[in-house]
Amino acid sequence: MGMSFTKMHGLGNDFVILDGRRTPLTLPSTLISRLCNRQRGIGCDQLVTLSPPTRAGADVLVRFFNPDGSEAGACGNASRCVAALLGGNPTLQTQNGLLPTSQTDGLVSVLMGKPHLDWQSIPLANACDTAHLPLYDGAACSMGNPHLTLFRSIEDAATLGPVLETDPLFPERANIGFADIQSPTHLRLRVWERGAGLTLACGSGACAAVVNAARRGLVERTCLVSMECGSLTITWQDDDYVLMTGPAQHVFTGTLDETWLAEGQAPAL
Numbered sequence: 351m352g353m354s355f356t357k358m359h360g361l362g363n364d365f366v367i368l369d370g371r372r373t374p375l376t377l378p379s380t381l382i383s384r385l386c387n388r389q390r391g392i393g394c395d396q397l398v399t400l401s402p403p404t405r406a407g408a409d410v411l412v413r414f415f416n417p418d419g420s421e422a423g424a425c426g427n428a429s430r431c432v433a434a435l436l437g438g439n440p441t442l443q444t445q446n447g448l449l450p451t452s453q454t455d456g457l458v459s460v461l462m463g464k465p466h467l468d469w470q471s472i473p474l475a476n477a478c479d480t481a482h483l484p485l486y487d488g489a490a491c492s493m494g495n496p497h498l499t500l501f502r503s504i505e506d507a508a509t510l511g512p513v514l515e516t517d518p519l520f521p522e523r524a525n526i527g528f529a530d531i532q533s534p535t536h537l538r539l540r541v542w543e544r545g546a547g548l549t550l551a552c553g554s555g556a557c558a559a560v561v562n563a564a565r566r567g568l569v570e571r572t573c574l575v576s577m578e579c580g581s582l583t584i585t586w587q588d589d590d591y592v593l594m595t596g597p598a599q600h601v602f603t604g605t606l607d608e609t610w611l612a613e614g615q616a617p618a619l
C-alpha cells in the first residue's frame with residue numbers, strides 16, 4: 351500500500367499534505383521536489399507534512415517545503431488548509447510559534463503570530479531601516495519567513511521577483527510581494543515566492559504586505575488583500591498578532607504508486 355496524500359488549495363495556492371502523525375515520514379529533498387513536480391509528480395506550490403506536536407498546547411506539528419526542497423517557516427494558505435483538514439479548532443505548531451485556528455461559515459481564521467520587524471530576524475545581511483529598504487524603497491518583515499513588500503505594480507512580479515528573491519541583502523533569500531494600494535482598507539497583491547516562483551496567492555505574504563503597508567501609514571491595520579483568485583482579510587491586531595481569514599478547499603486524496611516512490615531512491619551501487 352503506497353503513501354497516501356491529500357491535495358488542497360487556498361485561493362489557488364496549492365498543497366500536497368502528507369500525514370506523518372501515525373507513521374513518521376522520511377523526506378529527502380529530492381522526494382520533496384518530485385512530489386511538487388506538476389508533470390512527473392503530484393504537483394503543488396508547497397509540500398506540507400503533519401507530525402505529532404512536541405510543544406504543550408499544540409495539536410499538530412506542521413512543516414512547509416518549497417518545490418526546490420527548501421523549508422519555509424510559515425505558510426498561511428496551507429495553515430488554513432491544515433485547520434480545515436483536521437476540523438475543530440486545532441492549534442498548529444510551526445516555526446513561528448503556536449498558531450490558534452478557528453472556522454466559521456466556510457472560512458478559516460489563523461492567528462499567524464507576530465511579525466518580526468528588526469533586520470536580524472528577517473534576516474537581512476546588514477542593519478537597515480526595514481520600513482524603507484534600499485531596494486526599490488520596499489519594506490521587509492518576517493512572518494516566520496522572510497518577505498519584502500514593494501509598493502508598485504503587481505505586473506512587475508514576474509520580472510523583478512526572481513531578481514530580488516536572491517538579492518545578497520537576503521541571506522536566506524526572500525518572498526517578494528508586489529502590493530498595489532487601492533484604498534486605506536484594500537490592497538492588491540502578487541507574490542514571487544522564495545523557492546516556488548509566482549503563485550496565485552500567498553497567505554504569509556498577505557500578512558507581511560498589510561504589516562509593511564500599515565507601518566508606513568498606507569493602509570489601516572485591518573485590510574482586504576485581493577489576489578488572483580480571491581481575497582483574504584488580514585488584521586494586524588493591537589496585541590501585535592496578525593489574524594488571517596480566508597477559504598480552504600479540499601480537492602482530492604490519493605495514493606502514491608510504489609514504483610514511482612522507488613524511482614527516486616538513490617541508484618543501487
Ligand SMILES: N[C@H](CCC[C@H](N)C(=O)O)C(=O)O
Pocket residue numbers: 363395396416420421422423424425426427428495496525543544545546549551552553554555
Ligand atoms: N504560499 C505560502 C508562503 C510560502 C512561503 C515560502 N515560499 C517561503 O520560502 O517562505 C503562504 O501562503 O504563506
